[in-house]
Amino acid sequence: MKTLLKIGSLFVIAISMFLSSCAGSYYVSDQPVEPVYERPVAPYAGAIWIDGDWVWRGGTYVYVRGHWDRDRPGRRWMRGSWERTNRGYRWRRGHWQ
Numbered sequence: 001m002k003t004l005l006k007i008g009s010l011f012v013i014a015i016s017m018f019l020s021s022c023a024g025s026y027y028v029s030d031q032p033v034e035p036v037y038e039r040p041v042a043p044y045a046g047a048i049w050i051d052g053d054w055v056w057r058g059g060t061y062v063y064v065r066g067h068w069d070r071d072r073p074g075r076r077w078m079r080g081s082w083e084r085t086n087r088g089y090r091w092r093r094g095h096w097q
Contacts (some may be wrong), residue, residue, distance in 0.1 A: 026056045027088035035063055046071050051079045052061060054091040061091060 032054065039049060047068040069077075077087040080094035 025090065025091050026061070027085070028061060029088045031082045031084075031089040032061050032063070037065065039066065040068070043068055048077065050077055051094060053080055053094055056091075 034052065042049075048071050050067050050069050052066040054063050055064055056062075075096045078095055078097045081092055082089050083092050
């Protein structure tokens with residue numbers, strides 16, 4: 001039974017990794033304009049700001065506001081950016097490096 005649960009868990013992890021790797025492969029003809037809003041005050045010492053991100057929903061990119069996250073020693077947040085290609089613009093999501 002435990003082996004079956006481990007295999008099931010690995011399957012779920014593999015599928016989620018596959019789906020997340022597909023994210024950001026959508027193209028639009030015009031780069032969307034990022035909304036302007038005030039960054040809230042840090043909720044605790046050592047919190048770092050993660051910039052907003054664009055996600056593909058309903059056939060278009062939708063902006064998701066930034067948020068505070070815990071620092072990850074030895075890593076840094078790489079902000080997402082728009083990439084212009086011959087197919088149009090595509091969003092390259094932010095990530096920890």
